[in-house]
Amino acid sequence: MRYIPTTEKQKEKMLKDIGVSSFEDLIKSIPQSLRLKDKLNIPEAMSESELEDNIFHIAKKNADFYSMKPLIGAGSYRHFIPEAEKFLLQREEFWTCYTPYQPELSQGTLQSIFEYQSYISRLIKMEVVIPSIYDGASATAEAALMSLRLTHKNKIIVSNLLHPHYRETVKTYLAPHETEIIDLPYKNGLVDMEKLKILIEEDAASVIIQSPNFFGGIEKISEISEIVHSKGALLINVIVESMSLGILKAPGEMGADIVVGNAQSLGMDLNYGGPYNAYLGTRKQYIRQIPGRIVGETVDVDGKRVFVMTMRAREQDIRRERATSNICTNHNLNVLASNIFLSLMGTEGLYQISLLNAKSAHYLENLLLKSGKFEKVLNYPFYNEFLLKSKEDVSTVNKKLLENNFIPPLKICEFYQAENLNNVLLFAVTEVLSRDNLNLVAKILSE
Amino acid sequence: MKLIFEKTVKGRDGYSLPQDLFDDIRIEECLPEYAINKGKKLLSEVSEVDVVRHFTKLSKLNYGLDDGIYPLGSCTMKYNPKINEKLASLGNFIYAHPLAPEETVQGCLEIIYDLNKLLCEITGMDEYTMGPAAGAHGELAGILIMRKYFVDHGDIRHKMLIPDSAHGTNPASAAMGGFQVVEVKSNEKGTVDLEELAKLMDEDTVGLMLTNPNTVGLYDEGIEEIEKIVHGKGGLLYYDGANLNASLGIIRPGDAGFDVVHLNLHKTFSTPHGGGGPGAGVIGVKKDLIPYLPTPNVTFNSNQKKYYLSDTGEKSIGMVRAFWANFSVLVKTYTWILSMGPDGLYNTSETSIINANYVLAKLKKYYKPAYDRYCGHECTVTGREYKKYGVKTLDIAKRIMDYGMHPPTIYFPHFEPYAEETIMVEPPESESKETLDKFIDIMIKISDEAKTNPELLTTAPHNTPIRRTNDALAIKRAILTYDDELKLKDELKYQEKDIDF
Structure with missing residues (x-):
């Protein structure tokens, strides 16, 4: 076997050196009654070329996604990824190494994480950034748990415009704690402020909102934070489309206490839903309750600046059942991807791409409204995703788009069952759609 | 090594933008004032060449599995076949949207x-x-x-x-x-x-x-x-x-x-x-x-x-x-x-069990096993007997690095009286007998050094990109971002003797 260098002859020699006559002597402690009697019933080993043929064949059963442009986001956004990032990521020193427990042999990983923490801290204006929790949904759940620990309260108010998968995940994580979870309704595509004022009382640990929200709407975070703080609760702001951070005001500046972000837009492929990554930012005063790993700067015995995993006394391998989270392996390679991506983009590049996403989305919305085939159902400011009601049946619309190599927008009724959302589509636009592409979309849908 | 921020040259860039930036759309007309950030958020300003060199240099500070044995117990650091990466990155997979029809x-x-x-x-x-x-x-x-x-x-x-x-x-x-x-x-x-x-x-x-x-x-x-x-x-x-x-x-x-x-x-x-x-x-x-x-x-x-x-x-x-x-x-x-098939999977476990028992058999004279019996795919030995020379298991691990190998897992598991000062070695099936022999030789050599020249171990590693780190200082200073560092530099008024940035 090409991945197993030891030959049968070497195995014999090794068994002899161990002092046994057969392999069986080594596994005597496994009860005979439980042993497998037959070979595993799985396909026989394939050669590398057979394997390629086989997987190519399966991949072909997908649509030819390489040449298709998405009009859908809803938590997963196709942005352009520079080749330099993909190339650097694959260096084996990054790709094949383990969690950096031994700082002497992992400064590459550790410094990269530190740089990423620094970038995200500037984008969201938070002092502390946990670089990696599996994804936006699980990170939101971790933030919810963190707010319970910080406030010693057991009630959470969750915006209805938080990504439905994130809401579901929060519920799953909180189930054992019997936390009261209250739905916060929306009004005209944004958090309903009046309802928030009524719902929030002194017993709430936190309020979770998303901005830009699931409909793409940009929430008035400062106003929300005033209401939330007036009752002593914490505000958790979730960002699902992190590309928006290039031009939007940082949530940390507007009173958010915990900021959770899906980092997929920052240099990660769609990959049918994962692996992505999420960051969690907060203030230094809350540092003892943060989940997950964080990297800090220190010196080595020669006085050289170096980086180490730090504040580890909160973690599962030390604190066991009293840890702030069970998280161990996370998504560090995705952290590196984002770090390289942000380094390539730089100050100006991220600003420009972020701006372009917003502009081209507004361009498409305008074209579709002008076509007379769509109308606005809710009126709110948006970043790069927006809702439009189609006069034609949405299934027909989506079929036309698919035939023309566009991944169709989300039928919002799959997630929201309000009457005015019937036959409504959630469009997403990113910089991978050119003006020609957008004009074509409008043309197809005007016919 | 310098941070990416310290390589910034104002006006330099590493991005490429589409030609059409939709200049006909005015963002002020699309978004309300409360939403838009005033000015641009400062990241770094470096070229693509700078980025490629920066991360290549960073990568060289790491030790990866393709560099050599990575015998971390309970981590199964086995070879990652290259064909897997190619097939996982086919365009039809990586551009598949999770909510596509x-x-x-x-x-x-x-x-x-x-x-x-x-x-x-x-x-x-x-x-x-x-x-x-x-x-x-x-x-x-x-x-x-x-x-x-x-x-x-x-x-x-x-x-x-x-x-x-x-x-x-x-x-x-x-x-x-x-x-x-x-x-x-x-x-x-x-x-x-x-x-x-x-x-x-x-x-x-x-x-x-x-x-x-x-x-x-x-x-x-x-x-x-x-x-x-x-x-x-x-x-x-x-x-x-x-x-x-x-x-x-x-x-x-x-x-x-x-x-x-x-x-x-x-x-x-x-x-x-x-x-x-x-x-x-x-x-x-x-x-x-x-x-x-x-x-x-x-x-x-x-x-x-x-x-x-x-x-x-x-x-x-x-x-x-x-x-x-x-x-x-x-x-x-x-x-x-x-790729493995049923025989390959059996071979995987058979080889990893033989590997671990081979390492155990060869090391047990020098490092007392936590339990003297045959093991599965990993073995646990201890560094207990070197305590009397002032050498801890940590020192043994750090010394292994000087020989160009990644150390095994140490201090885990930990329970008394058997599993103390533990060294847990997992040599998966992808490690050859030659590699194991080399690892064993080094471990034996280190056991000798522990007796004759303990300081060599207590001050190890000597040949790595950096040396032992001051973890207490990391907690005390809590420098978690580049901006924290800038603030500290300011407070310390650039006292370079305190910290070599």
């Missing part, structure tokens, strides 16, 4: 569905869920399934039994799942003390989380007894699959009576660790627990010959993440299993 993602769904069946056969379980992103994430999902099962049966239980040799994630996950953790002591053989287990297992206990072989690398020969004790009180048996590399084609957790299993695909199934993920922590269950699996799952309609994403029903614990799975990790797992 089902008819456009039949290939992705087929892989998820088929992998589910393969893993069921390999482990003897009835159904898998692919959602969990890592081992600990799988543990949490598995524990929530157990919880839901008991709640559904109107049988509210509060405790979870966990051996003292378990990974830290086990008790942490059990606590997140709302259970009180009760520790089960190991016996003089290094395995679960059956008498104590029988005493502790009661009708207020959901079950036992067990790693087998355990973290000392020992098969629990009492597994049949354990199964009887736990099931006898109506409990469930949870299998931590971190150490599955010793079992392929030999024994299946499902046949041994386990009800829930999590597998770390980034361990046994060869997907890369990436400096700490992404991996995948899929879980398998027995028939009775299928209704509680996280939602959704992939089903196949044989009439229509189509795969679907299906809701698992109202008993499901719900979603544990956004979307469906760490899909690219699944593709790599799938390709690895198909």
